[in-house]
Every structure is written in structure tokens, then in C-alpha cells.
Amino acid sequence: MGIISWIVLGLIAGFIASKLVNHTGSGMLMDIVLGIVGAVVGGYIATALGMGGVSGFNLYSIIIAALGAVVVLLVYQAVTGSRRTY
Numbered sequence: 001m002g003i004i005s006w007i008v009l010g011l012i013a014g015f016i017a018s019k020l021v022n023h024t025g026s027g028m029l030m031d032i033v034l035g036i037v038g039a040v041v042g043g044y045i046a047t048a049l050g051m052g053g054v055s056g057f058n059l060y061s062i063i064i065a066a067l068g069a070v071v072v073l074l075v076y077q078a079v080t081g082s083r084r085t086y
Helices: 003-019 028-048 060-080
Strands: none
Touching: 003 028, 003 060, 028 060
């Protein structure tokens, strides 16, 4: 995947994760960073479970990246103690 694909995948995955955990977005830049880190974490976890990692710009990869981003966001909130409630 090219850098543009990673950014778009990261934006989509980060936005989905932010909506699932916070019910609001975290801002475009934070959503992109969260989604890219989530794609790496989700790909690692999925590969460790034998499911295959992020393979390209497709629905499976978006789901894996979003789940990884949810994990990253929950860990981030646990470490920093920050939590938005709306």
C-alpha cells in the first residue's frame, strides 16, 4: 500500500474507532494517527491469531484497522486518564 492509502485507511479507521469509543471524533489529524497505529496493532493481533493482517485497501483491512484503533484508543485513555463523555 502507498502512503496515501495508509492515510485514507487511517482516517477511516480512526474515525470509526473514535465514534465507537468517544462518540465524537478526535480531530482529523488525531484520527489519522490513531487509525494508522491501529492498523499496525490490529494487523499484528490478527496475524498472531492466524487471521491475516492488513492486506490492502478493502473492507477486511478497514475492520481490522478500526478494531486495532479501538484497542489503541482504550489503552491511551487508560494511561492518560482522559475520557470524554457526551
